[in-house]
Amino acid sequence: MTETDADPTLKLAHMARQIADFFKAYPEEKAVPGIAEHINKFWSKRMREDFLAAFRQDDPRLDALVAKAMPKIKGWQA
Template sequence: MSPEKMVTMANQIATFFESQPGDRPALVAAHINDFWEPRMRRQLFDHVAAGGKGLKPLVIDAMDQINEPVD
């Protein structure tokens, strides 16, 4: 998908969890792990590796708990 769409989707998730109590990076990571297919997570990892333009800080903070696709 387009990088803009992927960034929008990730940021929407972060925006919701910004308002929630608890370990927010863990909540964002859990949501992405549960619902994002490996290709989508791969695109997210690649985007972050390329500087993570446009992503909210909470998404960046969640990255080390998001499962990196193995294949």
């Protein structure tokens, strides 16, 4: 069993980081909404909820840009 099988939310964090890796080429004001929009468009509601429930913005396992995009992900509660 892989690490992400044991904790599926780690896989979501990994997916989010990959998305951030693409948008990193853009300035932050474009990258952050780009990441959130991609997640809102392609992730199911439950995936978004699981992700938001599993990680706080200051979680060191999260990519910095992903953390900044979190408030723009649908279902975010401060």
